[in-house]
Amino acid sequence: MEMLKEKIRQEGLVPSDNILKVDSFLNHQIDPVLMMAIGEEFARLFADAGITKILTIESSGIAAALTAGLKLNVSLVFARKKKSVLMNEDVYMTDVHSFTKNETNQVTVLKKFLPAGETILIIDDFLANGEAALGLAHLVEQAGSTVAGIGIVIEKAFQNGGARLREKGFRVESLARIASLTAGEVTFVEECVQA
Amino acid sequence: MEMLKEKIRQEGLVPSDNILKVDSFLNHQIDPVLMMAIGEEFARLFADAGITKILTIESSGIAAALTAGLKLNVSLVFARKKKSVLMNEDVYMTDVHSFTKNETNQVTVLKKFLPAGETILIIDDFLANGEAALGLAHLVEQAGSTVAGIGIVIEKAFQNGGARLREKGFRVESLARIASLTAGEVTFVEECVQA
Secondary structure, rough: OOOHHHHHHHHOEEEEEEEEEOOOOOHHHHHHHHHHHHHHHHHHHHOOOOOOEEEOEEEEEEEEHHHHHHHHHEEEEEEEEEEEOOOOOEEEEEEEEOOOEEEEEEEEEEHOOOOOEEEEEEEEEOOOHHHHHHHHHHHHHHHOOOEEEEEEEEEEOOHHHHHHHHOOOOOEEEEEEEEEEEEOOEEOOOOHHHH | HHHHHHHHHHHHHEEEEEEEEEEOOOOOEEEEEHHHHHHHHHHHHHOOOOOOOOEEOOOHHHHHHHHHHHHHHOOOEEEEEOOOOOOOOEEEEEEEEEEEEEEEEEEEEEEEHHHOOOHHHHEEEEEEOOHHHHHHHHHHHHOEEEEEEEEEEEOOOOOOOHHHHHHOOOOOEEEEEEEEEEHHHHEOOOOOOOO
């Protein structure tokens, strides 16, 4: 998605070889026009997938899931992240480890908002090692619903999350794929290899 | 806002005399069409206020702030909530106490995304005792910017938050004002007293 890549080139910060900061438009400050374009692109990519509901995770997934939901005309539900919660029979729950923050969160969603038999699109802002997306997929599985696809705003393609998800048979669509962040420079995966 | 009130009447749950649960459309599952209408209504109400930026707080304020930002054509920034963070010179910080959860969070926003001289619209999903809105207003004050208004999706008008904010001179616009939740019943504040 060229508009997104251009924004990453202009405003993305690379403080180290595996960190890309995009908090000026994606996950702290938000550019609503770009976010609407992101939702439209997810809707276009998954137009044929029969999506009935979107599942994301707080906080940074909410904006993209909302605009995609608007364009796909389906509701969204955001899973909640807590350090620890009491067991509660009303929720589906899974552990998600964050390597960046070195902490494990219990991720929950109320069962009544993730019923069986739905065709779910999972959306998140970043894909690195795939922990969050796998956790969300695990919630969908517990619910007896189907993951029709995983929509990612920015995939760090030099980490193994994309491979892990695709190996499990998930359809992953990333709007920008980062090949490397070496020497403070963002390099995208080339979508088309020229002859 | 009639569409919102109708949704509250249809789906709002009242487990006790001061709790209104609207997690089927506002703060866990989200109805994108209603959320867009909410953003449009905020944009209409504050059209003349010269808003240059929206400030909200994660997670439940993000969706309404995004749709309002889209309609007002301004960016938004969401403050982050943490139990405790190290002192950091790059952020504005304030304590916000939640009476519902009986916990105090440190709420932060990166200084670079809340510069001086902005005309800020604060948006949040609920107004009860006003702690969150006052905390956000305190961040704006630290930044040397101006709070032009506070947009609230649902105000529990039987609690003192609205009065606290209005006494301080803030313009508060609530899209639905709850007069009482007695006996499991939602009663709205009547906007027009008939002769």
